[in-house]
Ligand SMILES: [Zn+2]
């Protein structure tokens with residue numbers, strides 16, 4: 614009788630150990646997911662409210678559901694990617710405005726305001742007259758901006 618009780622006792626301890634280990638593994642995995650989500654969401658938004666909601670979501674809601682909700686609500690691009698897109702756009706606008714507001718000297722490649730008649734660096738004439746409509750425009754243009762005739766001097 615005493616042996617049986619002893620055996621049962623050992624069995625109970627064994628099962629308790631397995632259960633406790635399993636619980637620890639589950640807690641550990643959940644922690645990794647929470648840390649991973651925290652890093653992911655802070656790379657995607659600077660909105661603290663949104664960051665906290667996302668972390669709470671993966672902490673409280675059971676597995677497949679939080680993943681689906683998180684993927685649905687998180688911003689598609691990271692902040693770095695978004696800033697990169699904005700920078701590309703800004704440099705494109707800047708480049709366009711430089712092209713539109715300046716004329717490049719064909720001799721020394723200096724950029725001059727497009728109203729100037731001669732290069733500020735070498736004195737070269739930077740305007741030409743259209744062969745079709747006789748309008749004056751910068752020499753580095755491929756086409757006359759007034760009538761569209763090609764610039765034969767280029
Ligand atoms: Zn020049």
Ligand SMILES: [Zn+2]
Pocket residue numbers: 743744745746747748757758759760761762
């Ligand atoms: Zn013209």
